[in-house]
Amino acid sequence: MTQTTLTASKMPAPRSSFKNWIGVVPFFLFAILFIFLPSARLFIGSFTDNDGRFTFANLIELFTQPYILNSYLLSIRISAVTALGGGIFGFLLAYSVTVGGLPKPLRSALITFSGVASNFAGVPLAFAFVATLGRTGFVTAILKNVFGVDMYQAGFNLYSFLGLSLTYMYFQFPLMVLIMAPALDGLKREWREAAENLGANSMQYWLRIAMPVLLPSILGSMILLFGNAFGAYATAYALTGGRLPIITIQIGAQVRGDVLHNPGLGNAMAIGMVFIMAISLAGYSWLQAKTERWLK
Numbered sequence: 001m002t003q004t005t006l007t008a009s010k011m012p013a014p015r016s017s018f019k020n021w022i023g024v025v026p027f028f029l030f031a032i033l034f035i036f037l038p039s040a041r042l043f044i045g046s047f048t049d050n051d052g053r054f055t056f057a058n059l060i061e062l063f064t065q066p067y068i069l070n071s072y073l074l075s076i077r078i079s080a081v082t083a084l085g086g087g088i089f090g091f092l093l094a095y096s097v098t099v100g101g102l103p104k105p106l107r108s109a110l111i112t113f114s115g116v117a118s119n120f121a122g123v124p125l126a127f128a129f130v131a132t133l134g135r136t137g138f139v140t141a142i143l144k145n146v147f148g149v150d151m152y153q154a155g156f157n158l159y160s161f162l163g164l165s166l167t168y169m170y171f172q173f174p175l176m177v178l179i180m181a182p183a184l185d186g187l188k189r190e191w192r193e194a195a196e197n198l199g200a201n202s203m204q205y206w207l208r209i210a211m212p213v214l215l216p217s218i219l220g221s222m223i224l225l226f227g228n229a230f231g232a233y234a235t236a237y238a239l240t241g242g243r244l245p246i247i248t249i250q251i252g253a254q255v256r257g258d259v260l261h262n263p264g265l266g267n268a269m270a271i272g273m274v275f276i277m278a279i280s281l282a283g284y285s286w287l288q289a290k291t292e293r294w295l296k
Contacts, residue, residue, distance in 0.1 A: 045267035058268035071247040082168040083225035090176020098184040114174035126238035129167045183217040220287030227280040
């Protein structure tokens with residue numbers, strides 16, 4: 001071994017310079033300006049009353065006011081129902097276009113639609129459902145005039161829990177498709193071939209190999225869908241006009257309402273949402289870590 005080689009082997013590894021961190025500066029600026037500072041403002045504001053004085057009354061009301069607790073429960077119910085329904089439906093669609101044998105052009109069309117539909121929310125989505133399934137909507141009129149079926153007399157109401165859940169499903173299941181399609185593509189062909197060589201049929205392969213591997217990803221994706229629905233505001237407000245008191249609508253009423261104007265209480269309610277979302281994201285991150293261990 002030459003002297004040059006020995007000298008090179010003893011040289012310390014090059015340290016990361018400041019230039020290597022320039023690329024992540026915009027990310028940290030975005031996180032500070034739009035995540036940490038607003039969260040700090042919410043936290044501080046939750047301890048102040050309308051006159052700016054320090055108080056614990058806002059946090060106490062979170063646990064003592066029935067209408068606040070009911071709003072949290074209603075939002076959790078809607079989020080859980082749409083996460084479960086969107087998760088199952090989205091997984092079946094993702095399975096169909098990845099390992100189900102459907103034509104590749106259909107996969108491209110579904111992935112493109114999912115990318116658009118998962119971001120289609122707010123007032124446009126509410127208007128689309130009113131124009132389609134409202135009392136004078138297109139589908140409602142066809143069912144009533146052509147088939148003699150009146151959905152609203154049968155008990156359906158677009159402006160209720162069922163109607164809002166159906167509306168949320170429009171952007172929930174496409175998001176599940178986008179998340180689960182790469183996970184299904186990550187299933188290794190060697191696993192199925194090994195199972196078949198050992199005598200396993202298709203059902204046994206999915207129950208004992210594929211589903212245990214995919215289950216953390218499925219559960220994590222459903223948690224993500226839960227958080228996606230839990231934080232929705234514009235769609236629910238535009239569709240129901242505030243008649244369905246989910247927690248985001250209650251916060252809006254406290255912050256900018258004329259009757260229930262109490263920004264401090266609204267901040268405290270938002271802190272409660274942040275706490276629930278943090279638990280959801282922690283669960284999602286833990287499950288994603290378990291999934292990546294198998295799909296590497």
